[in-house]
Amino acid sequence: MLLVRKRYVVPTLVLISIAYFIFSTLPPGADVSYIKQTSANDIIKSAKDGSHIRWSKHEEQYPIADYISLPTSSPSPIPRIQYDFPSEPWFNRIWRKRKQKAVREAFKHAWKGYKDNAWLKDELSPLSGGYRTSFAGWAATLVDSLDSLIIMGLTDEFDQALQALNDIDFSTTESLQINVFETNIRYLGGLLGAYDLTNGTYPILLKKATEIADFLYGSFDTRNRMPQSRWEWTRSAAGLAIRPSGNTILAELGSFNLEFTRLSQLTGDPKYFDAIQRISDNLEAAQKETQVPGLWPMMVDAQSLRFVDTRFTVGGMADSTYEYLPKEHMLLQARTPQYQRMYESAIASIKDHLLFRPMTRDGKDILFSGNVNALSKSSHQKIEPQAEHLKCFLGGTVGIGAKVFNRSDELPIARKLTDGCIWAYDIMPTGIMPETLYLSPCEHKRDCGWDEKKWYRDIRRRPPKHANIADTDAAAKALIDQFKLPPGVTEIADSRYMLRPEAIESVFIMYRITGDKKYQDAAWRMFKNIDKVTRSKYGHAAITDVRQTKPAQLDYMESFWLAETLKYFYLIFSDPDLISLDEYVLNTEAHPFKRPS
Incomplete structure (x- = not known):
């Protein structure tokens, strides 16, 4: 005893x-x-x-008296986005279909690895055959991939995944903290995208979408109705009041629009739209009062709604807030001018403060978006010439904005931004762009001849790694050899490739906008190079160093590989009416939401 x-x-x-x-x-x-x-x-x-804590609807700490409803004014016409593609010659179709088939085979390989080794887990570990719990353990890869299965015609696999949804309990998790942003774009976005693509044929998709949204809605139960982005959900479940963080990542505050709006449109429940509209109203109110008017800083005090951080970027920690402005305008059928106002204010500041042209030996007219640290509005704001794979979404976003807002003069900017990311792929030994690199910026965007001496100087000035080197060309050449720097690159700060989709996202969008076949050619180069070095026994793996022709692989395969990256590669080789940009809005995880007609 x-x-x-x-x-x-x-x-x-x-x-x-x-x-x-x-x-x-x-x-x-x-x-x-x-x-x-x-x-x-x-x-x-x-x-x-032995049971888990479970979330259920309960009395809110800070209930809403009057919800902000979806706008009911008459919709305004939105210009056509997609290029008017002519009839395709039969031999072009054959080659295109072969490329599409190769992408589909890569997807099936990775999906099989997930199904056989990590089923109903968040992510496959593609080298060991194990799994990772990254996003609350609700089968992130399965839910994130639902609409990819539909798009690629993998009917049996989709049916099996649909059956498995019954085994996912969105009312509980062993995770004490929920990343509300990631849960929103991957889970809620994945369920809504699959629901829209199947025209509401499977009610379980909307049922599960509502379950996860009602769960996430608890993170908005704060005094000012701003969400606690890293939500301690067990505290809310226990009746503890919560407050948003004083250090909230901008993208984690401003990237709920599409998912919550679409759910309100489908269910008729205004509470979801109300939640995101309160965020948008606060963002717009602050937009022209920041240190760089028109832009929001990387970090926001969501508790006191202060926007005093001095760091500005459209890259990681900020990206999808800007991406969602023209897309929300489309999803709302241009019933309100608010999101156009916010986009136009943002794009003007992006052009003035963030865009730069790098030096290249062949004089390519390309653009990248850098960063700015503005200590005050009056201070000289020098662009930090950092290129980042996460920023490669911007070409597609500017392209969409140029079309839907009749800003045709910005379409060349969208091309140059997209071409810049293609260039960053092409100059690397693997043919793949790294996570982060620094470039030698032109003094003038229009007049930018190659200057070898300037490149050497910029390499020597990269702090702090090179702070103690000799101020000589020989020292710069030694760094070039040591760090394998292509011409025009001054530092490769993060040499990994994490299976990211942002570059192919913009390449796909620009192809659909312009009809320019060079984007299909670039996509094929990118796909072949990525598949070659990332394919592993169980799936596809992130790699350590794009400068190595045979880089070491990492035991990571994030769900966006199947949800986004391979989807965009597949779609660029599809018939243009498959997920037409005039019929669907794609969220930041590439989930297609039907635009109301």
Whole structure:
């Protein structure tokens, strides 16, 4: 009997300690003024009997009296986005279909690896055949890939995934913290995209979408209705009031528009649109008051709604906030001018403060978007010439904005941004762009001849790694050899390729906008090079160094490889009416939402 008692005493003490930790160690911004006294006991009881804490609808701390409804004014005409493609010669169709088939085969290889080794887990580990729990353990890759399965005609695989949805319980997770942004774009976006693509044939998709949205909606239950982006959901489940963080990533605040708007359109429930519209109103109110008017800083104080950070970029931590402006305009059928105003203010500032032309030996007229650290509005704001794979979405976004807002003078900018990312792929030994690199910027965008001496100087000035090198051309040449720097590149700060989709995203969009076959040619080069060095036994793996012709692989295959990257490669070789940009809006995870007609 003594042995039996000991067996239960230790686990019980551990569970009580965990419960104490949950309720005594509150996250930044948590409010302890309202606590249900029975909550800790309930959680301990749930843990004892082996069940999880479950989320259910409950009385809100800060309920909404009057919801902001979807705009009801008459829709305004939106110009056509896609190029008017002519009839295709039969021999062109044969070659295009062969390329499309190769992409589909790559997808099937990675999907099989996931299905055989990581089914109903978040992500496959493509080298070991294991799995990772990255996003609450709700089968992120499965949900994220639903519409890719539909698009590629993998009917049996889609049916199997659809059946598996019944086994996913969005009311509970072992994760104590939820990344609300990632959950929104991958799970909610994936379910809504599949629902729209199948014209509502499968009600379970909308049912599950509503479940995950109602769960996420709890993160908005704050005093100012701004979400707690890294949400301590168990505290909310226990009746603890929460507050948004004083350090919220911009993209994690401003990237709910499409998903929540589409759900309100489909369900008729205004609460989802209300949630995102309050964010948009606050963003617009602050847009012209930041240190770089027109742009929002990388970090936002969502608790006090202050936008005082001095760092500005359209790359990681900011990207999809800008991407969603023209897309939300389209999804709302241009019933409100708000998102056009916000986009036009942003694009003017992006052109003035962030875009730069790099030096290239062959004088290519290309553009990249850098970063700015503005200590004050009056300070001289020098562009940090950082190119980043995550920023490669911008060419497609500017292209869409140029079309839907009749800003035709910006279509060449969209081309140059997209061509810049293609160039960054082509100059690397693997034919793949790295995560982050720094370039030697032109003094003038229109007059930019190659200057070898300037390139050497810019390499020597890259802090802090090269701070103590000699101020000589020989020293710069030694760094070029040591770090394998292509002409015009001053540093490769992160040499990995993480299976990212942003470059092919813009290449696809620019092909659909312009009909220029060079984008299909570039896509084929990119795909062949990526498939060659990332293919592994169980799927496709991220790589360590794009400068190596045979780079080492990493045991990572994020869900966006199947949800985005391969989808865009497949679509650029598809018939142009498959996921037409005049019929669908794609969220930042490439999930297609039907534009209301």
